[in-house]
Amino acid sequence: MGRYILRRLLQLVPVFLGTTFLIYLLVWALPGDPFAGKCGERACPDAYITRMREEFHLDENVVVQYLRYLGNLLQGDFGQTFSGTSVGELIAAAYPVTLRLAIVALLIEAIIGVLAGVLTGLRSGGFLDNLVLVSTLFLISVPVFVTGYVLQTVLGLRLGIISPTVSADAGFGELIVPGFVLASLSMAYVARLTRTSIAENRRSDYVRTAVAKGLEPRRVVGVHLLRNSMIPVITFLGVDLGSLMSGAIVTEGIFNIRGIGGLIFRSIALREGATVTGVVVLLVIVYLLMNLLVDVIYAVLDPRIRYV
Numbered sequence: 001m002g003r004y005i006l007r008r009l010l011q012l013v014p015v016f017l018g019t020t021f022l023i024y025l026l027v028w029a030l031p032g033d034p035f036a037g038k039c040g041e042r043a044c045p046d047a048y049i050t051r052m053r054e055e056f057h058l059d060e061n062v063v064v065q066y067l068r069y070l071g072n073l074l075q076g077d078f079g080q081t082f083s084g085t086s087v088g089e090l091i092a093a094a095y096p097v098t099l100r101l102a103i104v105a106l107l108i109e110a111i112i113g114v115l116a117g118v119l120t121g122l123r124s125g126g127f128l129d130n131l132v133l134v135s136t137l138f139l140i141s142v143p144v145f146v147t148g149y150v151l152q153t154v155l156g157l158r159l160g161i162i163s164p165t166v167s168a169d170a171g172f173g174e175l176i177v178p179g180f181v182l183a184s185l186s187m188a189y190v191a192r193l194t195r196t197s198i199a200e201n202r203r204s205d206y207v208r209t210a211v212a213k214g215l216e217p218r219r220v221v222g223v224h225l226l227r228n229s230m231i232p233v234i235t236f237l238g239v240d241l242g243s244l245m246s247g248a249i250v251t252e253g254i255f256n257i258r259g260i261g262g263l264i265f266r267s268i269a270l271r272e273g274a275t276v277t278g279v280v281v282l283l284v285i286v287y288l289l290m291n292l293l294v295d296v297i298y299a300v301l302d303p304r305i306r307y308v
Contacts, residue, residue, distance in 0.1 A: 001299065008295050012288050019284050020073075024066045027273045027280075028058070052082065056274075069277070078278035087278040090263060095282070097170055098259035101251070102244040104172060104179030109187040110237055117194020117233075118226065124199050132195070136188035148181040148254040165256035175257075182251045186240050193236060197229040204228075227301055234301075238294030242287035 053059050057068060072079065078087035116136075120129040139147070155177060156164035166174040201207060202225065210220045249261035260279060267275035 004299055005292075005296060008292055012292065016284065016288060017070075020070065020281050021066055023280050023284070024069060024277060025062060027277045028065065029062045056082075073281065078281075079274040081272050081274055087275050090275060091260070091278060091282060094258060094260045094263045097257060098245055098248055098252070098261065100170070100172060101175050101179055101182060101248055101257060101259060102241055104175045105183035105186075105244050106237065106241055108176075108180055109183040109190055109240070113187040113190025114194050114230075114233060116191040118198055118221075120191070121195040121198025121202070121229075122221070124195070129195075132191055136191050139184045139188040142184075144181060144185060145250050145254065147184050148178075148251055151177055151181060152254060168258055170257060178251050178255045178257060181254070182244055182248055186236075186244070190233060190236060194229065194233050197232055198225065201225055201229045231298060231301060234297055235294055238290045238297075239287070241290050242283060245283060245286060 057065050060068075069079065076088065078091060080086055081090070116132045120126075120132045123129060152164050155161045162177050163174065166178065206228075207220060207225055210224045215224075245260060248257075248259060249265055251257070252259045252261040253265075264276065264279050266272075267279070
């Protein structure tokens with residue numbers, strides 16, 4: 001198991017270097033003046049532009065810039081904005097809120113999606129199966145911002161059950177409805193993916209063998225059927241955590257959540273390249289770590305995968 005994890009860790013290194021270099025290149029090497037609009041309606045003085053280019057090393061080769069950035073990143077330094085604010089401090093202030101929102105969304109997606117998928121996969125063709133299929137199709141068809149505005153209007157403004165917007169330091173309780181909105185699309189996919197996987201594996205030889213051995217139905221489903229059917233679902237859930245964190249811009253905007261989505265939006269609008277680079281690099285790290293976690297869970301569920 002140790003060699004398997006080490007092999008997976010080594011595979012992450014070139015992926016990390018390639019993706020972060022591509023991000024750095026896209027943010028800093030594209031045509032355009034990064035200091036446009038920094039001096040109000042007037043163009044910035046040449047002395048200011050020269051000083052800023054030297055301070056941010058923009059007059060050096062882009063590869064040298066990237067290596068310098070990578071060296072600082074390995075020491076935990078995400079750089080500074082053009083106004084001198086630490087990007088690490090901006091991320092530290094916004095990231096916990098988005099992380100809580102993503103965890104709430106992932107739990108809702110996993111619990112409701114897997115439960116609905118298992119129940120309908122075991123009893124396909126019945127009323128519950130048709131109800132889940134229609135409900136998930138509805139969630140897939142409706143854009144997330146529509147779901148968000150409807151729940152905010154009905155539950156927040158009409159019925160007064162929830163606050164239409166969350167507080168600055170939102171706790172897990174305040175994030176349940178925004179988390180449901182963020183998870184709604186993925187939850188529908190998880191339910192359908194689990195249903196299909198369960199329905200296919202019910203006809204497998206190892207399930208028939210387990211039934212023929214006289215095992216209790218609960219053990220057949222819980223130990224044999226569910227364990228093998230969860231592999232594609234875990235893949236989806238692992239990758240989806242990164243998607244939830246990077247795709248929270250719409251949900252955070254509707255419920256006025258001061259998280260990483262709003263920080264990205266403001267940084268792009270203000271052309272704060274250092275902040276955009278830092279946030280996206282952090283999301284890449286989250287994606288890579290979640291993929292590593294998924295690979296480890298694979299190996300636990302099916303030991304044969306360690307030798308592939």
